[in-house]
Amino acid sequence: MGSSSGQPEFDYLFKVLLIGDSGVGKSSLLLSFTSNTFDDLSPTIGVDFKVKYLTIGEKKLKLAIWDTAGQERFRTLTSSYYRGAQGIIMVYDVTRRDTFTNLSDIWAKEIDLYSTNQDCIKMLVGNKVDKESERAVTKKEGIDFAREYGCLFLECSAKTRVNVEQCFEELVLKILETPSLTAEGSSGGKKNIFKQNPAQTSSASSSYCCGS
């Protein structure tokens, strides 16, 4: 449905992967980003996928975003999707502590095991900030985790759409700043390799470990 009206040209194709515990809102985050809607989505079976076209600065980007099932039974299947990803988003639910502790216990390890891109950009996202009264993980904890594991960090709400676009945009900006990743991303696309313009950041807050 939706976005497939013709195939827009693009300069870069980036593969992004969403991982994290069951029910933290990975699919909702993706839906919120790609079609501006929020819904109670059925659990993801295996792997799902959506495309989003973005223009950042002068560059036209195609994001192929893979959304994985959270239940650990599916891990033998989802592991093969880490291959070649330029960006990986780890999602947790700020109202469920176990989804946060599992990041270091499980998900960070999965990335080490299966990611093939040394320079792959990682991003930590705490979802469901609309339920502030039920919060069980502080923002500081998220920031500390991100610092320790060298990833970007944001808190967002797929429901209210707060920071949803920023999640993906910051990730993409960081990918664009990384020569080894842009080289790869453009080779798969239709156009040939363009110049790499490092670190031209138009958006306001794209420093490491930022929040808003």
Added chain:
Amino acid sequence: MICCGLMWKSGGEDLQGFYPVRPECQADVPRTRFKSRAGKTLSARRWHAAFTEDGHLDMEKVLRRIQRGGIHPSIKGAVWEFLLGCYDPDSTFEERNKLRNRRREQYGAWKEECKQMVPVVGSGKYVTMAVVLENGKPIDDSSVENQGWVVKNTVTDERVLQWMLSLHQIGLDVARTDRYLSFYENGGNQSKLWDVLAIYTWLNLDIGYVQGMNDICSPMIILFDDEADAFWCFERAMRRLRENFRATATSMGVQTQLGVLSQVIKTVDPRLHQHLEDLDGGEYLFAIRMLMVLFRREFSFLDSLYLWEMMWAMEYNPNMFATYEELENRNNAAEDPKLLKRYGKFERKYVKSNSGQNEQHRNTLAVFVVASVLQTKNKRLLKEAKGLDDVVQILGDIAGNLDAKKACKEALKIHEKFLKKANRQ
């Protein structure tokens, strides 16, 4: 439950009323293509006429109808019980009533057993937070939501612990199962779904709870008023599907079916298979969801039920009931051609070709339905798919655009072609 009483309009009545969709979700669900058609769909009248006075059912006649036009929503549940082998069409009303009561009691006993371990079972509520720590120790900071349900003493029994640890996952999934249906706006219905899944999990710890079971179970909860009846229907449906859900350290059961799919496409459409292989999709992982939840996500609610009953009718084997009940009196159709008519179209072919081996082929119609879907997208896949992402996107377009009956028909054709080619090799 909405039942009968609705008038029959000629040329197909509006059936949406049977499974109302929340008004705010109307735009998000695939449109329903199923229409009840006079002379094709198994109607309530035809169904009731298929019984003798003491309750023997003319299954042959019933199967013929279902394979032609599905089942009218007003009788779906009752017919499914026979399609799935809950009951023997060669039994009387009285025998079946007895069996039903026995099964209800049995379910009640299991439920009680589970309730003893975790009192939220059967309470009309359900949990979405862990009730115990992974090491079996009680959770110290019991949040408000969980108070009363959390386990108070350390759990030492491995099986019990394993079960308890799956309960919140079931809850997380129940909370978002078919949320677009008005039926699940009712918390009681959600707990019913949770109870059935929790009890099923307790009885099937070798596989445990796996996401997707909720999609299979949800229609049963809607079709049956009685929770125990819903459970048994689900249990029978899972007999056919459960191996798909079995996970080991290195693989998932559904991959066996993916292997068959790969074999089938390689045989009937070698070019497509080669193309998929070139795209690193030779494992057919993109078909997992279709097989695990039997196309629930590709069809509207009513259409997926239509597809299921069509498939089950085609796969119908008159020995199913005896096999499940572990009875001895099975018929051998290979020796009696008259009995062949009592098999579904798909199953019949296996019985005819090699009666001994059909066990391993059982329930593979779904694989052929996937193959038929791939075939309908063959041209686009070959031309446009330059990566696995394109494959998934092209297949994603089938949502709401697939006709269940056509898909089954095509599946049978591919099956035929496959058998022919495979035999030649």
